[in-house]
Amino acid sequence: MKKKIQISVLTIKVIAGAIVFGAILCVINSFISYREFKKQVESLYATVTRQFAETAVSYIDSDRVFLWLTEGSDGVWDSTNARLNELAETAQLKYIYLTVVSVDYKSRTYVFDAVNSNALNNPYPLGYVESLEKKTPDYIEDLKRIFEQGGIQSYFSYTAGGGHITTSIPVKDFTGSVVAVLSVVKPMTEIAEYKANYLRTLILAALGFTIFFVILYSLSLFTGMVKPLMMIIDETSHFAEHHGELSGVLKKIKNRDELGLLAHSIEKMSGDMNRYINDLTQATAEKERIGAELNVATKIQSEMLPRVFPPYKNHPEIELFATMTPAKEVGGDFYDFFMVDDDHFVVSVADVSGKGVPAALFMVIAKTLLKDAAYRFKTPAEIFEHVNETLCESNESGLFVTCWLAIFEISTGKLTFANAGHTSPVIYKDGEISFLESKPNLMLAAMEGIPYKNHEISIKPGDRLFLYTDGITEATNSSNQLYGEERLLSIMKTEKAKNLTSKELLAFVRSDIDKFVDQAPQFDDITMLELVYKSKNNESTTGDAKMNEMRITAEDKNMDTVTDFIHSCLPEDCTPVIINKIDLAVEEIFVNIAHYAYNPTVGEAWISASFVDNTLTIIFKDNGKEFNPIAKADPDITLSAEERDIGGLGIFLTKKFMDSVDYEYKNRQNILTIHKKID
Numbered sequence: 001m002k003k004k005i006q007i008s009v010l011t012i013k014v015i016a017g018a019i020v021f022g023a024i025l026c027v028i029n030s031f032i033s034y035r036e037f038k039k040q041v042e043s044l045y046a047t048v049t050r051q052f053a054e055t056a057v058s059y060i061d062s063d064r065v066f067l068w069l070t071e072g073s074d075g076v077w078d079s080t081n082a083r084l085n086e087l088a089e090t091a092q093l094k095y096i097y098l099t100v101v102s103v104d105y106k107s108r109t110y111v112f113d114a115v116n117s118n119a120l121n122n123p124y125p126l127g128y129v130e131s132l133e134k135k136t137p138d139y140i141e142d143l144k145r146i147f148e149q150g151g152i153q154s155y156f157s158y159t160a161g162g163g164h165i166t167t168s169i170p171v172k173d174f175t176g177s178v179v180a181v182l183s184v185v186k187p188m189t190e191i192a193e194y195k196a197n198y199l200r201t202l203i204l205a206a207l208g209f210t211i212f213f214v215i216l217y218s219l220s221l222f223t224g225m226v227k228p229l230m231m232i233i234d235e236t237s238h239f240a241e242h243h244g245e246l247s248g249v250l251k252k253i254k255n256r257d258e259l260g261l262l263a264h265s266i267e268k269m270s271g272d273m274n275r276y277i278n279d280l281t282q283a284t285a286e287k288e289r290i291g292a293e294l295n296v297a298t299k300i301q302s303e304m305l306p307r308v309f310p311p312y313k314n315h316p317e318i319e320l321f322a323t324m325t326p327a328k329e330v331g332g333d334f335y336d337f338f339m340v341d342d343d344h345f346v347v348s349v350a351d352v353s354g355k356g357v358p359a360a361l362f363m364v365i366a367k368t369l370l371k372d373a374a375y376r377f378k379t380p381a382e383i384f385e386h387v388n389e390t391l392c393e394s395n396e397s398g399l400f401v402t403c404w405l406a407i408f409e410i411s412t413g414k415l416t417f418a419n420a421g422h423t424s425p426v427i428y429k430d431g432e433i434s435f436l437e438s439k440p441n442l443m444l445a446a447m448e449g450i451p452y453k454n455h456e457i458s459i460k461p462g463d464r465l466f467l468y469t470d471g472i473t474e475a476t477n478s479s480n481q482l483y484g485e486e487r488l489l490s491i492m493k494t495e496k497a498k499n500l501t502s503k504e505l506l507a508f509v510r511s512d513i514d515k516f517v518d519q520a521p522q523f524d525d526i527t528m529l530e531l532v533y534k535s536k537n538n539e540s541t542t543g544d545a546k547m548n549e550m551r552i553t554a555e556d557k558n559m560d561t562v563t564d565f566i567h568s569c570l571p572e573d574c575t576p577v578i579i580n581k582i583d584l585a586v587e588e589i590f591v592n593i594a595h596y597a598y599n600p601t602v603g604e605a606w607i608s609a610s611f612v613d614n615t616l617t618i619i620f621k622d623n624g625k626e627f628n629p630i631a632k633a634d635p636d637i638t639l640s641a642e643e644r645d646i647g648g649l650g651i652f653l654t655k656k657f658m659d660s661v662d663y664e665y666k667n668r669q670n671i672l673t674i675h676k677k678i679d
Helices: 002-058 062-071 075-090 137-149 190-241 258-304 356-376 380-393 484-492 502-517 556-568 576-597 649-657
Strands: 095-101 107-115 129-131 153-157 164-172 178-187 318-325 333-339 344-352 401-409 414-420 426-429 432-435 455-458 464-468 526-533 549-553 604-612 615-622 660-666 669-677
Touching: 002 075, 002 153, 002 164, 002 178, 002 190, 062 075, 062 095, 062 107, 062 164, 062 178, 075 095, 075 107, 137 153, 137 164, 137 178, 190 258, 258 576, 318 333, 318 502, 333 356, 333 526, 344 356, 344 464, 344 526, 356 380, 356 401, 380 401, 380 414, 426 484, 432 484, 484 502, 502 526, 549 556, 556 576, 556 604, 576 604, 576 615, 576 649, 576 669, 649 660
Parallel strands: none
Antiparallel strands: 095 107, 095 178, 107 129, 153 164, 164 178, 318 526, 333 344, 344 401, 401 414, 414 455, 426 432, 426 464, 464 526, 549 604, 604 615, 615 669, 660 669
């Protein structure tokens, strides 16, 4: 029964399509035929009326036209008028009239006006003036063409009764000049009957052809296409309901056309699909495993970069903020800053060639080598030369890294820097903003034995240094246009940018980049760092004000605000190692609230922090679904990544890094409390 219903529906669609196509074909054919019929009839009438007009002109003495207008009628005029009236009656013309048109084509004067006795109008007398100002511009142009070029014009006017044709020809004197226009008006009453008979015959013939076409086309289409197609449809339904298995009915299709090829392809697809499902199942499991490991890698990489701002509360001369946004899960860009002694501050930004995991691994090596060398060598050039030789020793992958590194002597303001193929930073010095240009040396790991050159400048309190990678200047919009150095320098020169803190400036630049690229994807890592040199008595302004409690929307984008709040509650001498552990725990708990507490909606989290008796206490509260994250058993870290279950590692590390982690559900709230003793 199901099969008959499907065939019936499809057959109706086929017949309907044939009827519509036949009807369209019928209309088009009728329209074209009627146009040709009309064209032929008009051509015939134009020829006949032209002959009558030429006959009428032969009756007229053109050299006496102006004499009649000035002196009136005479015997010649009377006889001519009689002959014109006789022609109008004999030829069944409605009017024959001769007029002289004024020079400005605003009026015309009648010389003759022969009117058929069947017409209801009275003839205009000799000398009657008629205004032409209400005539259409086309009508006036045709009159000009007759007078100035001697042309012949025919006009057709159609009405319900048939209409009429007006043919106008020039009347010339003995010199060949046009002195008047003679017009002949002939009714076309017989055309209505011709048109009705023609259309009746045409429509009946087209209707018969359409019916024959629909029947023949539908039968042919049903036997040759619909029936095999319904078999294919039934088999594909069986394919979907039985997990890729076929019933074998497609073997009955013997067509040697595309339908036969389709039936054979479906049979082949069944086998391929089953193999694909098995492969996809394995690939999905592998992708989930790799995704979990990449998430861990992303967290590890972000934790390798300094994230405490301001970096040194005992050095208020340094205001600094930095961000790194990878294009993929992990990236090759990195920044670093650290004190090598109490007066020398090292800052660097680098970009590893390539993307993804290889670049990230090379980034870890390069960052570690640069920091280690900075404690052993005194100048950036020496640091680069040592790191370059080390990286070249086992660089079989052919990766390289561009880097800009400076050693800042805080007491004197002397900045010594070297450039290994990196983009030039932007410097704000003495009220001027420009690129700190220097001839770059070759990038690191490109070739052994490369010498590097030191450059020195002196900066004063209030001067600023903006470091970045080419992910900014090479950011591309949907029109394939680059963001470019000029736009970067232009945005840095705005009055708004000059008055922002380091953290606000980086957000301002990133906002302008996002506005420029719009919806275009990010193809390269984007890293920014700004260093502001301040006087010793001028405290840094980049940190958030200290507070004990905050209320915030539980979304990933607010993670930085939460960590800044926690940092404001830490003691000034807290080590980076302790800060990183606290950041990991705070991020794990806040992200869990953002992802699971209110899913799929968004809610709020309450965070309070205090530091009493060398112990940091942080309390997280939310009104989401009841969930105890510490109830889950700890993962077995002795197993390999493939053998371990996905999830649970973040809360495991939180419990490991904190002194205590407690959970309770009270007053319809999830309450999670962590304690960390800081010596």
